[in-house]
Amino acid sequence: MNKTTCSFNECANPSAIQDYCPTHETIVARYWKKVVVGDACWDWRGGLMHGYGRVSAEGKVYVAHRLSYEMAHGPITDGMQIDHTCHNRACTNPEHLREATPQQNSQHRIGKNPNNTSGRHGVSWRKDIQKWHALVHFGDKGYHAGYYDDLDEAAEAARLKRLELFTHNDKDRRTA
Numbered sequence: 001m002n003k004t005t006c007s008f009n010e011c012a013n014p015s016a017i018q019d020y021c022p023t024h025e026t027i028v029a030r031y032w033k034k035v036v037v038g039d040a041c042w043d044w045r046g047g048l049m050h051g052y053g054r055v056s057a058e059g060k061v062y063v064a065h066r067l068s069y070e071m072a073h074g075p076i077t078d079g080m081q082i083d084h085t086c087h088n089r090a091c092t093n094p095e096h097l098r099e100a101t102p103q104q105n106s107q108h109r110i111g112k113n114p115n116n117t118s119g120r121h122g123v124s125w126r127k128d129i130q131k132w133h134a135l136v137h138f139g140d141k142g143y144h145a146g147y148y149d150d151l152d153e154a155a156e157a158a159r160l161k162r163l164e165l166f167t168h169n170d171k172d173r174r175t176a
Contacts, residue, residue, distance in 0.1 A: 009075045027057040031067055041091040051089035068092040081105045104168040120151060122158030134158040138165045
């Protein structure tokens with residue numbers, strides 16, 4: 001019998017069924033039982049925590065989108081996160097997943113801060129001067145993008161400032 005090694009990441013265990021060792025064969029089989037492959041997103045139908053899929057086998061818990069990324073692309077680089085380009089936390093389509101630093105992953109967030117009252121990302125009302133303030137946070141610093149009488153102008157200034165500063169801000173690039 002010709003034995004090969006497991007196809008999962010850098011696992012060096014001998015493979016058994018479907019090119020995986022018994023541990024990884026179990027987790028891969030459980031993964032495929034809980035994912036619905038669609039034309040775009042592959043929706044996770046198993047347990048969720050904070051919107052992210054979870055699957056376990058052999059006493060170990062895997063995050064479904066990270067497992068999918070690793071099956072398709074190999075090991076995740078140390079210190080990197082997996083960013084959903086589709087913004088669907090339950091999606092496990094490896095074509096919708098990319099490695100990103102924590103800062104890049106944060107840049108790709110969609111929408112406004114939950115505490116925002118203007119309804120526009122990066123825009124707040126300055127009552128003291130009666131103007132809309134466009135302000136973008138990058139790292140630990142806030143970048144002023146101007147004061148405006150018009151909410152739409154302030155929102156556009158904030159969007160342009162994000163485009164200038166962020167590398168993984170796909171939503172603002174699509175609307176450019």
